Amino acid sequence: xxxxxxxxxxxxxxxxxxxxxxxxxxxxxxxxxxxxxxxxxxxxxxxxxxxxxxxxxxxxxxxxxxxxxxxxxxxxxxxxxxxxxxxxxxxxxxxxxxxxxxxxxxxxxxxxxxxxxxxxxxxxxxxxxxxxxxxxxxxxxxxxxxxxxxxxxxxxxxxxxxxxxxxxxxxxxxxxxxxxxxxxxxxxxxxxxxxxxxxxxxxxxxxxxxxxxxxxxxxxxxxxxxxxxxxxxxxxxxxxxxxxxxxxxxxxxxxxxxxxxxxxxxxxxxxxxxxxxxxxxxxxxxxxxxxxxxxxxxxxxxx
Ligand SMILES: NC(=O)C1=CN([C@@H]2O[C@H](COP(=O)(O)OP(=O)(O)OC[C@H]3O[C@@H](n4cnc5c(N)ncnc54)[C@H](OP(=O)(O)O)[C@@H]3O)[C@@H](O)[C@H]2O)C=CC1
Ligand SMILES: CC(=O)N[C@@H](CCC(=O)OP(=O)(O)O)C(=O)O
Numbered sequence: 001x002x003x004x005x006x007x008x009x010x011x012x013x014x015x016x017x018x019x020x021x022x023x024x025x026x027x028x029x030x031x032x033x034x035x036x037x038x039x040x041x042x043x044x045x046x047x048x049x050x051x052x053x054x055x056x057x058x059x060x061x062x063x064x065x066x067x068x069x070x071x072x073x074x075x076x077x078x079x080x081x082x083x084x085x086x087x088x089x090x091x092x093x094x095x096x097x098x099x100x101x102x103x104x105x106x107x108x109x110x111x112x113x114x115x116x117x118x119x120x121x122x123x124x125x126x127x128x129x130x131x132x133x134x135x136x137x138x139x140x141x142x143x144x145x146x147x148x149x150x151x152x153x154x155x156x157x158x159x160x161x162x163x164x165x166x167x168x169x170x171x172x173x174x175x176x177x178x179x180x181x182x183x184x185x186x187x188x189x190x191x192x193x194x195x196x197x198x199x200x201x202x203x204x205x206x207x208x209x210x211x212x213x214x215x216x217x218x219x220x221x222x223x224x225x226x227x228x229x230x231x232x233x234x235x236x237x238x239x240x241x242x243x244x245x246x247x248x249x250x251x252x253x254x255x256x257x258x259x260x261x262x263x264x265x266x267x268x269x270x271x272x273x274x275x276x277x278x279x280x281x282x283x284x285x286x287x288x289x290x291x292x293x294x295x296x297x298x299x300x301x302x303x
Contacts, residue, residue, distance in 0.1 A: 005301045008032045008048045008079070010067055011058030013039055015156045016084050019290030020056060020297075023261075027294075027303055046070055054300060055079040056293060061087045061182075068114075080113045082296055084289060086182045088116040090189045097296040098123065100235075100242050101130060101190065109299045117296060120288030121148045121201060122183040122190075124212030124280030127242055127263055129191040131235035132278075137223035138216070144197035145215060146187070149254050151208040154284040163205060172204045208285050209255035214278040218269075225269045225276055232265055241287055241295060257281045261291025 007029050011017040013036050024031055032052050038044045049055045049071055057064045064085040071078055088094040095112035099105055109115055118126065125146050132138040149172075152163040163169045181199050188196055218225060232244045242263045249266065257264060263282040269275065282288050297303070 004028050004030045006030045006032050006052040007054045008052040009056045010045055014058050016289045017058035019285050020293050023294045049079050050076050052079050055081050057083045061085045082115045084117045089186045100239050115296050117293050119183045120284040122186045123288050125187045126190045127280050128278045133191050135231045141195045146197045147200045148212045149202045149204050150210045150284050151206045153207050174202045176201050206255050208283050209258040210282050210284045211254050212280040216276045218274045225273045229267045258283050261286040263287045
């Protein structure tokens with residue numbers, strides 16, 4: 001009998017880490033753990049990393065950078081790494097863990113030693129924009145606006161505490177109003193955009209779920225509403241985790257896909273076909289984080 005792959009989740013007691021741990025329970029892998037009281041102990045974590053085939057990092061950016069630098073200095077066998085943070089998503093030495101990006105991306109992930117899991121908002125934005133820009137329908141210099149709302153679990157343990165423990169948590173708030181959100185470089189990079197979109201993220205008083213929505217004026221595109229739909233339908237044909245849906249919805253609840261690992265894409269248009277809103281619905285902790293990580297782990301071990 002062949003041995004099961006060994007995996008250590010650094011940050012396993014955080015929001016994304018816990019989500020991955022729960023999903024791994026169904027897979028043929030051996031999960032190696034550091035006790036909760038030692039979760040910040042770098043020596044114990046490095047010892048564990050030296051003993052496993054894959055280290056999944058579910059840490060803040062700085063802690064991820066530190067852990068990766070230490071792994072790279074290891075003289076013993078190094079584990080492969082899957083990083084959930086923003087730190088390496090546009091780094092050319094890392095493979096971007098968005099399996100549906102292009103044909104061939106799954107193969108790259110399967111062979112990679114270092115995989116960067118995509119950001120939650122970025123996953124929705126890239127799923128919509130990448131195929132449309134690549135097909136030339138959305139010009140690379142289109143003045144895009146990306147609106148998005150996330151459940152509060154998107155901000156990890158700290159934001160969950162604000163929403164679940166403080167009496168005066170807002171029902172809804174805009175944030176990142178300095179127009180410098182950490183997902184913008186990733187979105188521009190993987191959509192080949194030359195004009196940075198205006199990104200308007202927000203958070204609502206619900207735990208999980210996300211909508212990314214992108215309004216478009218059809219007269220500024222190189223294509224029709226029908227061509228937008230056909231392009232997305234063909235790009236995601238027979239994909240399990242991302243589906244293009246044509247159901248004519250005119251309302252879209254933000255928690256529609258909460259507790260799933262799927263993403264749904266839609267093209268909403270008016271009856272003049274001159275305005276469009278593209279939407280991506282997902283769970284920030286599902287396809288936006290832990291669900292995508294599991295997709296990558298399965299690819300990396302051929303499960
Ligand atoms: N939440 C989400 O929807 C998404 C999150 N991500 C990314 O995943 C990563 C983790 O986020 P999330 O799970 O939300 O965050 P959480 O704050 O919920 O969890 C982070 C975990 O890492 C631990 N930790 C923090 N600093 C260190 C350190 N220096 N050494 C060891 N452990 C440390 C924390 O410990 P302690 O228990 O002491 O706080 C906590 O257990 C982030 O990079 C985030 O950007 C990606 C996609 C979506
Ligand atoms: C609601 C909320 O705060 N969301 C986070 C994004 C989620 C996150 O931190 O992780 P990823 O970058 O890996 O997606 C934010 O805007 O910073």
